[in-house]
Amino acid sequence: MHPASIQGEKMEVAYYPGCTLKTNAKDFEETAIKVFELIGIEFKELDKWYCCGTVYSLATDNLMYRLAGIRNLIRAKEEGYEKLLTLCSICYNTLKQANLMAKSDKEAMEKINAFMDEEPDYDGSVDVIHPLQLIDKKFYEIKERVKKPLNKKYAAYYGCLLLRPKEVAIDEYENPSIMERLIEAMGGEAINFPLKNECCGSYNVAVNREAVIERTYRIVLNAKKNGADGIITSCPLCHFNLQEMQKEVKKIHSDFSGLPVYYFTEIMAEAFGVKNEGR
Amino acid sequence: MARKDKKEEKLKMKMVRIYIMGKEYKVPEGLTIMKAMEYAGYRYIRGAGCRAGFCGACATVYRKEGEYKLNADLACQTTVEDGMYLVQLPFTPANKATYDVNKIKADDKTLVNFYPEIARCVSCNTCTKACPQELEVMDYIQSALRGDMKKTAELSFDCIQCGLCAMRCPAEIAHYHVAQLARRLYGKYLMPKAEHLEKRVNEIKRKRFDEEIGKMMKRNIEELRKMYNARDIEPEEEEEPKREGD
């Protein structure tokens, strides 16, 4: 028998996957769908969705790059949802900022609505959320689902996109703690990690690899010095940088020994005992 | 009909004004753009093929007086309207990737690797608005970007490669080439195999029909005609035939 609270409130939420979760970060999507279902949250993938444009699109004032974000929000609304959930930190940031613009920048929205004359005008009414924001609400469900307590030390890495600009932050933007609470709820230990909101270098990995290698070194070393056995993140690009660049770090710093990097949903799957199920 | 009547009828025929590359012509109402251009004295050397909406050779763009919309359509399928400004686009320059379909894999990244510019799509939807086949062009480019070969193949199935989407795209994507690669890969590697077809091909290879064909080759035309008329005809199905695996 499941404890009553698990049988309790079930919710469905509109889900925007983003391109990376369908390609390079399939593990993230698969584990996320599975573990959230176990705590009573079902992801309903939008029938139609478009590449969010990534944060790259936020680096310019050209409104053409904001169309994708708004169009996704229109699709969610059209399919009858008031909230739109997305896992990838980049998609979260881009869509959340698109909605922020829809609510606050009247002039830009007039242009966008006029340009998209085949779509209904968008009013900023779809709330973009990140699944980490549901953790507190589902705290007891999570605790009750744990089959194999983690018994390890984790560094919760937020990066910038879940926290900046502060209007889109999923938590205290200077000192977030949601992921720490998640780790502890599953019997792990969340280490003190001063560089948890330090930027990993993001898409600079394509143009300025050295900078990203250096950042990876600093961030991973900081986690390691504070006793971490692993790092968790919600961003496929942070995951890529922090994981893949460790090989490069080793070439420069021969004494560097590295740490594994996981999506937060992977350690949830581990704790729930469903890690390699159905794959 | 008497001569006089015919003349009168001609006089009654309603004419509309169209502008071909800026020059005004009066052409009879109800003609397609293609016929109207011929009526005006143009002769098609390129830019026309099937004249039936299948080949995609006759791409046309036009604007109507007093409207900001730039429309795109097929000249052989679209009727002229009064005050139409138009031009033909018989060809769209677009590079096609070269590949040997037997040697490449159908994975998440194949399409974006051959056509990296699809990552430049800003979801403006201009391509969809331009498509005379009313395909969801933006959606098939978006599914190509995320490696969804099946969806790209299905959404683009009716593409006639007219090039109008590519001519309008601000991201300079050659949509129809991307879609064609997706359909080839999907057909070759991902679609369930048609077993009955494979069976028949094997029968042909084992020369099961050779004797019959050999006999036919020796007959004269009269005999063939008789055979043709007396052949078994499968009854036409009333409704959509159910395919296996549907």
Ligand code: SF4
């Ligand atoms: S998808 Fe493009 S090339 Fe194909 S029919 Fe539509 S407009 Fe023409």
Ligand code: SF4
């Ligand atoms: S016209 Fe080009 S940029 Fe616009 S939606 Fe279509 S493919 Fe994307």
Ligand code: FES
């Ligand atoms: S001539 Fe073939 S589609 Fe118009």
